[in-house]
Amino acid sequence: MTTETLRLPLLYAPFEPAVHPEVRWLEQRAIEWVDASGICAGTAERNRIVATRSSDFWARFVPHAADRERLLTTTLWHYWGFGFDDAHCDSPPLNTRPDLFAALAGRVQRALEAPGSDSGGERYIPALCDIAERMAQAGPPEAFRRFVAGHRAWLSGVTWQIGNQAANRRPGVDEYLAMRLLTSGGDATFAMWELATGIHVPGTEMHHPATRALTEMATMVAALDNDRHSLRKELDHQQSDQNIFTALIQDRQLTLQAAVHEGNRLRDRILLRFCRLRQAVRPRAGQELNAYLDGLCHGIRGNAEWGQRVPRYLDPATGPDGEEPDIAWAEHSADNSLAPLPFPSITWWWDRHLA
């Protein structure tokens, strides 16, 4: 199957699009930081990092952030994260060496936590120390600690994925979903919502299982959308990545086209549960938690807007950088079932006690 014959269904994302009005200022400042940060080994890497449009990405997650400096600090991490991902997680030699990647991940994570850590010659470490210092100053400390924990979760997921690659293991859907929650970086990203907005959600509300389930569901919808966005490129480059479609094929012996539709239905059922549970939580939630839940919606929609335009996921041949394709959206969910999905790693999202 090739990109020419593969049909991708339209995405359903029933939230208003929004982008922070300072996105141009933000992009300019962020690129200045990228250029000064030392993370780019050369022009090709610099261009690839700029082409992630991380400013556009993050400005859609937190369109109402009041403080530009907070917005900038949290944006920088996205450039850093995409750059690190391309340089080390998805590229030889580390993408098949879980032993070496685990050691690098450990040092990188420690640099985030321990001011003054040694870079050991790794160019991504001093830049992360700079971001960590800015975040720690921005506070509150709970939000920074949550970001740190989310960052470790991300790196642990990447190690898992690299280990599968090394062992030539193909995860089935249940394992893939558990791993994808981590590799998506969703915990790190949504932990930055507080750092970016300066709004502090009380701990008892933020750590309530319902809030946790909603955060995981928003993460999963965005992550599965990114599997979709990158599918054409992976096909064209004959990459046999671990994604929701290969996992479905693994479990159910589907064709790729059938797996694409099945993946879309699975994704829509998660989105449907997200919307229902959010409605149930809203009346009892405080103002800050409701702002955070709105942020999850911005994240789902913003990620889908960004992912369908960003050169990172489009094959460069399909349209020059700078051309902004109009996006057509699905008007309805592809699957209206309210029943729990039969994957034990995520079935608890449908627990009736959450609502």
Added chain:
Amino acid sequence: MTTETLRLPLLYAPFEPAVHPEVRWLEQRAIEWVDASGICAGTAERNRIVATRSSDFWARFVPHAADRERLLTTTLWHYWGFGFDDAHCDSPPLNTRPDLFAALAGRVQRALEAPGSDSGGERYIPALCDIAERMAQAGPPEAFRRFVAGHRAWLSGVTWQIGNQAANRRPGVDEYLAMRLLTSGGDATFAMWELATGIHVPGTEMHHPATRALTEMATMVAALDNDRHSLRKELDHQQSDQNIFTALIQDRQLTLQAAVHEGNRLRDRILLRFCRLRQAVRPRAGQELNAYLDGLCHGIRGNAEWGQRVPRYLDPATGPDGEEPDIAWAEHSADNSLAPLPFPSITWWWDRHLA
């Protein structure tokens, strides 16, 4: 060098020993749980897990816990953790397979977070689900989330260590210290202080950098003490584990005897900084935080009491199980320097802004 010629310095631990008065009840109940949990593949494993004396260990960390059920729930995890460690982290085949261990760690961690996760035939998973359910019910949710994050940190450290083993990498001291903070399970253990005591430290105090530094220092002192406790056994079994002594030998070409003394001085300097910083924080800390800081002291002392008696670390030939050797303690720190240790991963503990 053998155990007969190696001299281990006395430990300095200037805190009163204390043990929960219900420790016998606790051990009985916990062993009943171990027997019913399904984690023991046979009698040998059962005896090894019982011989960890996890009840004695944890009853020394939280000697004043008011609620026996909370105390029991948190005790169970220590039996589980030591058992998992021996079964998978330190044993073939996974102890040299970071690829397979990362996948197991991912599934185990997900089982902790997602009620109803599939065990996939791994006998340690259903027992962990049981513990997770008890912990989540005990609350508060922030403390459970912190335990979850600490649990991931532990598993990430074990993956790092196993990766080093697989690649035949010998970490130097700075890398070793960063890794040891994780492999010790200190974050998970001290996160359980709130779950065990039911005392909730306000987030702004718990996540303050000074509290974080104190938690890391207490963790490191206990972890280095465990390196010391297990050294004789490792020598006798000709295990060439990664520990503080092999790291010092790697960096400084010391003899083992010299490395033992150097490791002890390093450990005492951390303890000295811990005591100083705790004294500085006490006056501004609330009642709950001060109780937690007392808990860190109980942890250091309790771990040292336990580790010098537990069969896990003693060669069985040196004394029959049940015989409780008297412990002689050092009267003074082996190094009184207040200067920061020259290891970038931990130098921030001496940051003057913390005090």
